[in-house]
Amino acid sequence: xxxxxxxxxxxxxxxxxxxxxxxxxxxxxxxxxxxxxxxxxxxxxxxxxxxxxxxxxxxxxxxxxxxxxxxxxxxxxxxxxxxxxxxxxxxxxxxxxxxxxxxxxxxxxxxxxxxxxxxxxxxxxxxxxxxxxxxxxxxxxxxxxxxxxxxxxxxxxxxxxxxxxxxxxxxxxxxxxxxxxxxxxxxxxxxxxxxxxxxxxxxxxxxxxxxxxxxxxxxxxxxxxxxxxxxxxxxxxxxxxxxxxxxxxxxxxxxxxxxxxxxxxxxxxxxxxxxxxxxxxxxxxxxxxxxxxxxxxxxxxxxxxxxxxxx
Amino acid sequence: xxxxxxxxxxxxxxxxxxxxxxxxxxxxxxxxxxxxxxxxxxxxxxxxxxxxxxxxxxxxxxxxxxxxxxxxxxxxxxxxxxxxxxxxxxxxxxxxxxxxxxxxxxxxxxxxxxxxxxxxxxxxxxxxxxxxxxxxxxxxxxxxxxxxxxxxxxxxxxxxxxxxxxxxxxxxxxxxxxxxxxxxxxxxxxxxxxxxxxxxxxxxxxxxxxxxxxxxxxxxxxxxxxxxxxxxxxxxxxxxxxxxxxxxxxxxxxxxxxxxxxxxxxxxxxxxxxxxxxxxxxx
Numbered sequence: 001x002x003x004x005x006x007x008x009x010x011x012x013x014x015x016x017x018x019x020x021x022x023x024x025x026x027x028x029x030x031x032x033x034x035x036x037x038x039x040x041x042x043x044x045x046x047x048x049x050x051x052x053x054x055x056x057x058x059x060x061x062x063x064x065x066x067x068x069x070x071x072x073x074x075x076x077x078x079x080x081x082x083x084x085x086x087x088x089x090x091x092x093x094x095x096x097x098x099x100x101x102x103x104x105x106x107x108x109x110x111x112x113x114x115x116x117x118x119x120x121x122x123x124x125x126x127x128x129x130x131x132x133x134x135x136x137x138x139x140x141x142x143x144x145x146x147x148x149x150x151x152x153x154x155x156x157x158x159x160x161x162x163x164x165x166x167x168x169x170x171x172x173x174x175x176x177x178x179x180x181x182x183x184x185x186x187x188x189x190x191x192x193x194x195x196x197x198x199x200x201x202x203x204x205x206x207x208x209x210x211x212x213x214x215x216x217x218x219x220x221x222x223x224x225x226x227x228x229x230x231x232x233x234x235x236x237x238x239x240x241x242x243x244x245x246x247x248x249x250x251x252x253x254x255x256x257x258x259x260x261x262x263x264x265x266x267x268x269x270x271x272x273x274x275x276x277x278x279x280x281x282x283x284x285x286x287x288x289x290x291x292x293x294x295x296x297x298x299x300x301x302x303x304x305x306x307x308x309x310x311x
Numbered sequence: 312x313x314x315x316x317x318x319x320x321x322x323x324x325x326x327x328x329x330x331x332x333x334x335x336x337x338x339x340x341x342x343x344x345x346x347x348x349x350x351x352x353x354x355x356x357x358x359x360x361x362x363x364x365x366x367x368x369x370x371x372x373x374x375x376x377x378x379x380x381x382x383x384x385x386x387x388x389x390x391x392x393x394x395x396x397x398x399x400x401x402x403x404x405x406x407x408x409x410x411x412x413x414x415x416x417x418x419x420x421x422x423x424x425x426x427x428x429x430x431x432x433x434x435x436x437x438x439x440x441x442x443x444x445x446x447x448x449x450x451x452x453x454x455x456x457x458x459x460x461x462x463x464x465x466x467x468x469x470x471x472x473x474x475x476x477x478x479x480x481x482x483x484x485x486x487x488x489x490x491x492x493x494x495x496x497x498x499x500x501x502x503x504x505x506x507x508x509x510x511x512x513x514x515x516x517x518x519x520x521x522x523x524x525x526x527x528x529x530x531x532x533x534x535x536x537x538x539x540x541x542x543x544x545x546x547x548x549x550x551x552x553x554x555x556x557x558x559x560x561x562x563x564x565x566x567x568x569x570x571x572x573x574x575x576x577x578x579x580x581x582x583x584x585x586x587x588x589x590x591x592x593x594x
Binding site: 061 | 322
């Protein structure tokens with residue numbers, strides 16, 4: 001594997017085997033993924049899709065059944081591969097007997113940082129994440145949002161080239177989320193690769209440039225977000241539409257989203273939108289609204305995971 | 312191996328030991344150990360304040376109190392040897408109880424995944440934790456045994472340095488039992504089960520050590536062989552206690568090498584097994 005990618009996996013697979021019953025569960029299957037350096041990459045997928053297992057395989061908390069994974073070209077089984085990585089796990093459990101700065105210094109020491117640099121960096125980062133006055137306080141007194149910010153500071157202590165964040169804004173208030181986004185944006189400006197595993201589609205859409213969607217352990221979709229959500233169209237809402245008009249309009253290729261008093265039609269072209277409007281008016285219905293629309297990441301996500309489900 | 316990498320590894324190891332200390336302090340295990348040791352020291356001080364030396368000499372039949380004590384050294388050596396046994400049992404039990412939770416705690420979900428994401432091997436992580444545990448207990452053993460030695464020395468004016476052998480001997484046996492605690496901790500993540508197994512081993516070792524008597528009582532050869540096989544496999548906690556007492560009391564070379572290497576072999580095997588399982592586990 002080449003060092004051209006921040007993360008590169010080849011046919012990565014994880015099968016959990018029950019020790020006594022002999023049952024097998026495939027968490028990740030034949031996953032080949034490449035994350036270029038310096039980008040903001042989002043990993044999405046429904047619950048149980050294998051996202052966390054994938055991240056844990058990258059960081060050696062889970063041993064792959066087969067396949068290979070590399071970070072900046074170095075096999076992840078080599079501990080040195082993890083030196084340029086900063087990681088914030090989901091549902092982290094930091095030792096509550098440590099203070100904020102004690103925690104930062106401990107994890108930085110495990111990353112090989114010498115003491116004077118640890119002290120200096122811990123003060124800088126506590127300031128950066130808004131916990132400047134909390135460095136000497138034991139973390140059992142921290143709120144969930146504060147712990148999340150401290151976790152981010154922990155991941156940044158040794159100036160990593162790759163940041164792996166599992167649900168980074170979980171439990172953080174809106175202002176805190178904005179602050180975290182700003183910090184991450186600043187990091188990517190300096191060339192750091194940010195890899196986010198999140199279930200918050202809007203967060204991934206607003207922050208990331210690239211996305212991969214996992215479903216049932218397989219890579220269902222991968223690409224640049226701007227390309228994936230490029231499918232534009234029109235949304236027409238109609239009022240008092242007789243039921244017999246539905247079939248007629250469906251023939252135009254419009255997708256129908258029934259509401260309480262109104263019905264919405266989604267079409268992909270200007271011509272189709274005009275045809276739908278003509279048919280609504282011809283059937284005696286009234287136009288409530290007409291709007292240009294673009295498909296969101298949520299649409300892409302639902303389409304991808306539901307088509308996989310149907311298959 | 313490059314020098315910066317070696318420095319980095321020693322920093323990691325030092326950080327893991329320091330973290331174990333901090334956790335032991337925060338969980339009151341450190342202070343609990345020292346508190347109970349201090350209590351034992353206080354009891355010992357109190358007993359000696361009553362000035363029972365003369366009376367005890369008489370009681371033990373070494374010398375009548377009516378006459379001057381000429382064999383006070385023998386008495387003090389007997390005291391030293393018995394006190395060392397008490398400290399050996401007391402210290403080992405307490406140490407096992409105190410350390411049992413320190414391995415499972417590090418394996419908690421959300422904590423272990425972050426530790427494993429750092430550039431260190433799983434062996435380093437486990438060994439760092441092991442060394443941290445050992446260091447906590449070593450400090451306590453040094454405090455307890457040295458204090459008692461100083462008290463007896465001040466009281467009697469007889470300073471028997473062989474008594475201090477109780478420190479490395481107790482620590483060695485604890486190191487072997489800690490291997491078992493680590494293995495059970497890695498397998499089950501249960502502190503209670505770790506304690507149960509370690510204490511059971513101490514008791515089994517005592518029973519198996521009575522082999523001279525038991526072998527005569529067993530009627531079949533295979534049962535005698537089985538008994539002896541178990542005896543050689545299990546760490547010789549009882550034999551070590553007896554060897555320590557004999558060395559302190561008689562200053563004679565008892566066969567402590569055989570129990571030492573067989574127990575060490577047991578510990579190394581168990582710890583290697585723990586590392587092997589820890590490396591293969593998914594968290």
